[in-house]
Amino acid sequence: MAFDSLSDRLQYALKKVTGRGKLSENDIETMMREVRLSLLEADVNFKVVKEFTNEVKAKALGEKVFKSLTPGQQVVKIVHEELKKIMGDEAESLTFKVQGITIFMMVGLNGAGKTTHAGKLALYCRKKYNKKPLMVAADVYRPAAIDQLVTIGKQLNIPTFELGTNFSPVEIVEKALQFAKDNHHDLVIIDTAGRFHVNEELMLELENLKAVAKPDEILLTVDAMTGQDAVNVALSFHEKLNVSGVVLTKLDGDTRGGAALSIRRVTGVPIKFMGLGEKLDQLEVFHPERMADRILGMGDVLTLIEKAQDAIDEEEAERMAKKFKNATFDYNDFLKQIKQIKRLGNLKGFLKLIPGLGSQLKNIDIDENKFNYIVAMISSMTEQERKNPDLINSSRKHRIARGSGRDISEVNQMTKQFEEMRQMMRKMMNMSPREMERMMNNMNQPGGMRPGTNVSQSKGKGKNRGRRAPWQ
């Protein structure tokens, strides 16, 4: 069974867990297994995973369960918070000399992206810090490595210092530093050859380069697709060179990038930048939080869990549930709900929070703008109409349409959908868990929702094709 995200995994695991609503030690055990597999699938180093899950477990045992969250969400929340803690709050920035020439040195395994990122960083520093960079071609081993850097330099209109392949890297760097001084460069970025951390001879070469260049930053460039070995690589480079930052490359693919977590945890070296493509402007300052989400494979759901805690008043939520159940839900409640949802920012994300619904909603498109129209229409109702939706007849609808500046068909649609929603909610609230599951399974079948669930469906065209939520 393949899962896209930790929350999917936990949803699945929770089916096996009895006693919803409370986290028993047993539940936590079950869920920790899923957390562990999820992190391993994301390429987090297994030792790091082990320590991490133990910490989360201890944390989860002591924690009070929020009423607004399911146990699965509760665990996701703890996992996420702990991940964020490791990744750090903010990206750490580059170190520049106050006076004189700042020197960066790019190091890493073969093919990690050093040369490309030397170029990207040169461009970034010129733009952001108004620097006058010089790039230095010190990879004298790989065929055409120098051409590659020179070509990049031409593309960016940034000078590249090279002496061909007949000088040693140390000589090249010495001469480059002199050249930089003579030509008033204030930033030198040295591209070095790719090498294995276990190649002693080549690692020694880097130590010598470091001694000559006295770099302000040694940036270990790591391919985000790296597996379990990332820890060994980072530890060796760090041990030999005292690396000051990591550039994580090729994050434009679909790798979960667990290497980021392993490296940060094991070496403590901050990840400073992320590479997001082959083009030279595809470089971004590292976002620890985004990375934490990515490793969990869950996009922005997590932030919503956090927001949900703030935005949803627990008592209010319970009152609302009761109203659903008894079908006394009226337009005032509807309005309140919409406002709450809007406060959450993103409806789709919010819906994911409904237990069991999250994984079903992936392909549903929701136009958030529609909410504003609905709010306008409800605001044009009288208090009586809001309290008693059955009052709203054709002539009242026309008045509401005029008052809100919407078309009569939109008012019709909204009232119809309100009715459907009221029905559906009442049904759901009175369902046994098994019935609920059956309904969800029906919804998940190709062709969309089944009749009898009172959920209307329409197919959009082009971009918006897909299932739609009942209120559209």
Place this chain on the structure above:
Amino acid sequence: MGIFNNIKKMFNKNKGQMSQEEIDVLEKAEKYKKGMEKTRGSMATRLKTLFDSYSTINEALFDELEEIFIMADIGVNTVLELVDSLRADVRMRSVNDLNEFQSIIIDKIFEIYVKDEVVNTNLNLSDDGLTVLLFVGVNGVGKTTSIGKVAHKLKAEGKKVMMAAGDTFRAGAIDQLKIWAERVGCECITKPEGSDPASVMYEAIQKAKNENVDVLLCDTAGRLQTKVNLMKELEKVHRVISREVPNAPHDTLLVIDATTGQNGMNQAKAFTEATNVSGIVLTKIDGTAKGGIVLAIRNELGVPIKFVTMGEKITDLEYFDIEQYIFGLFSDLFE
């Protein structure tokens, strides 16, 4: 394990007593062993200490085994499958001898790879006329270098080889391949940077046909498998090649870096979909990474590994041999 015993015996044999065939096997084994020295280190040491510290086969031992396999980047699913089937075996055959258990582990890894098939790791060379090999993969895995090495090997086997510089995108890529062609001593067909790669292939094929070349090796730009347009471009390259030469490309080789983690599976899936990958080149096994994801790829997608590379020299490439590979991973256990 019979095969291992044979290799083991050979290591203890005096070279004078060996047949040429035996010497070849031995040399290859030594190359693997050397190439995988770093790789092997931690894995074998851990297995060894693992077995030293257990006197019976129990759950804790299985858990630790699971970790060791995960550490080798064998995909999570495959590892779970592997360990479950080890458990079942131990139970069924009521194994309690640790030595016997060790050989069961090796057997199981073999099974995962071999899958009761005769695995064809040889290249699918055409008997008469031109053979085309297409190299594909994500950025930075070593496609260009592998082409240089494979070309060198084929030339040494008496083939007339030619290269096509299909990476018209990355700065310096064309020059890089040209340097390899010089080293090998073969022709390299290029077009200016930015040209349509399919047109490079077309031209190279015409030239190769005219000059009675045996094997044409085609380089392509690295691309992440999620880039729809770039994958389409690759499909087009593939299409042009198969249109121009019957049954071509005879092999489409997906190059995977041994340091790659679970993303290797996504790579294999997407590239297979676009270009019908027939084999894998596993590169950089001279580091500490084990490249175990290729076992998962073989297990889940059936794609075999055809070559491994273990260094930057032109001779640092070998036909893949599962016995040697596993021997390289575990050889300390057998000495």
